[in-house]
Amino acid sequence: MTSKTATGREASEADAVPAARRGWTLALAGMGAFLCSLDVVVVATALPVLRTHLGASLSDLEWTINAYNLAFACLMLTGSALGDRFGRRRIYVTGLAVFTAASAACALAGGAGALVAARVVEGAGAALLLPLTLTLISDVFPAERRGAAIGLWGGITGLGVAGGPVLGGAITEGLAWQWIFWINVPVGLVMIPLSATLLRESRGPRPYLDVPGQILAGLGMFALTWAPVRAPSAGWDSPEVAAALAAGAVLVAAFLLWERRAAHPMLPLAYFRLRAFASANAVIFLQAVSLLGSLFMITQLFQTGLGDSPLETGVRLLVWTGMPMIAAPLAGALADRxxxxxxxAAGMVLQCAGLGWLASATAPDVSYGTLVAPLVVAGAGTGMIFATTAGAATAAVPAGDAGVAAGTNTALRELGGVFGIAVLAAVFAHSGGYETPASFVDGFKPALWVASAVAGAGVVAALCVPAKARAVPEDSAGPAEPAESAGPRSAASGS
Structure with missing residues (x-):
């Protein structure tokens, strides 16, 4: 099948999808993305409460977030591959069931260890959900409307990020921290039958699972994420961390070697020769390092450093976390043009400038009004990145491999989040502590400067994204040559 024939067939099938089904797909896939993004950050405003209620240490607090992100990142590519093989709707519904059950287990946890274990399972369920949300959307929207749809998906994802701190703070203060997980249960129970009934089933182009590739990728991602998670307590120069980094490098190298010879690779390596695909993934990794690391610190700044309650923290952070709801849909629509x-590039500039401004302005006696402007600037940049990186990564590959591209992009985002929390926590611990508001600010400022610098590196990666798109043949295992002019699929070219 030629590229032209494949593209025409895909466009015809997408055009034939009824508007109602598109609407339901966007709503249900968007809700899945909302739940996954919500549970990355909903714990953030409850961290001080968990520290006292469960007797949790700094390491325990990191694990309540990183346990979720660790499973999320390690299993993301596996979730995409399972969807391609067994049906994306079927695996999406399975992911909803796992996520819902694990949320109930989190709520029932009686200690830090039980909570962390349940968060691992919850992250595994999210790994089945999130990469398939983009695939389900791409399957029913034609190329010329896909950017706008993905922009709305980014806005819904941003709503999860925005709502997380507020919801977590309100529930922690008004009810109990357990209810930040209980709220997922009725939502999941409603979504499961709706998704099974209203979503269109589809499969990817590979008829067989790449089991060795999945094992090597999962173990490699686990080792690479274990190292930064353990580094703050064990030390970056400890044998444990060094061994984890070395093992991760070896396993990833083995994965790459295997993928070069596999008959049905889970990740065609030739896609990384596409500047659009490679640079979009670099941007999302660096953005996540900066964003999740700074979120971990900023939520604690408002409570430990400035004395706000969990609810006050969530509400005051809306000027930052709420901006993606506005910026992402606008950026998604503009990306088509x-x-x-x-x-x-503009998004990373704004995130870099906003976090740097916040680091400079923060002091033990700083007023909230002083922090509003830098938070708004950083949040606007975040929304622009949400909308464009996922679209650029999925647009650079054949439509049948949208799940692979989405899984890779999301896995790197979660990996970046784990590194970001670990690195910024290490910088914080080196320069400050929890003893007094002043000592907290002493550690906070250098940590935020690091987050700003990482976002600055993301500007360079963003400038490497080509300006125009070129489609990849549907019947190819990967591009024959790097596409030096890759950009959005919106121009009806498909990439």
Whole structure:
């Protein structure tokens, strides 16, 4: 099948999808993305309460977030592959069931260890959900409307990020921390039958699972994420961390070697020769390092450093976390017209500038009004990145491999989040502590400067995104040559 034939067939099938089904798909897939993003951050405003209620240490607090992200990142590519093989709707519904059950287990946890274990399972369920949300959307929207749909998906994801701190703070203060997990249960129970009934079933182009590739990728991601998670308590120069980094490098190298010879690779390596695919993934990794690391610190700044309650913290952070709801849909629609590069670069510039401004302005006696402007600037940049990186990564590959691209992009985002929390926590611990508000600020400022610098590196990666798109043949295992002019699929070219 030629690229032209494949593209025409895909466009015809997508055009034939009824508007009602598109609406339901966007709503249900968006809700899945909302739940996954919500549970990354909903714990953030409850961290001080968990520290006292469960007697949790700094390491325990990191694990309540990183246990979720660890399973999320390690199993993301596996979730995409299972969807391609057994049916994306079927695996999506399975992911909802696992996520819902694990949320109930989190709520019932009686100690830090039980909570962390349940968060691992919850992250595994999210790994089945999130990469398939983009695939389900791409399957029913034609190329010329896909960017706008993905922009709305980014806005819904941003709503999860925005709502997490507020919801977590309100529930922690008004009810109990357990209810930040109980709220997922009725939502999941409603979504499971709706998704099984209203979503269109589809499969990917590979008829067999790449089991060795999945094992090597999962173990490699686990080792690489274990190292930064353990580094703050064990030390970056400890044998444990060094061994984990070395093992991760060896396993990833083995994965890459295997993928070069596999008959049905889970991740065609030739896609990384596409500048659009490679640079979009670099941007999302660096953005996540900066964003999740700074979120971990900023939520604690408002409570430990400035004395706000959990609810006050969530509400005051809305000027930051709420901006993606506005910026992401606008950026998604603009990406169809101008391409992702200017929007990615501008987003990373704004995130870099906002976090640097916040680091400079923070002091033990700082007023909230002083922090509003830098938070708004950083949040606007975050929304622009949400909308454009996922679209650029999925647009650079054949439509049948949208799940692979989405899984890779999301796995790197979660990996970046784990590194970000670990690195910024290490910088914080080196320079400050929890003893007094002043000592907290002493550690907070250098940690935020690091987050700003990482976002600055993301600007460079964003400028490497090509301006125009070129489609990859549907019947190819990967591009024959690097596409030096890759950009959004919106131009009906498909990439």
């Amino acid at each position: 101008v391409g992702p590069r200017p929007l990615m």
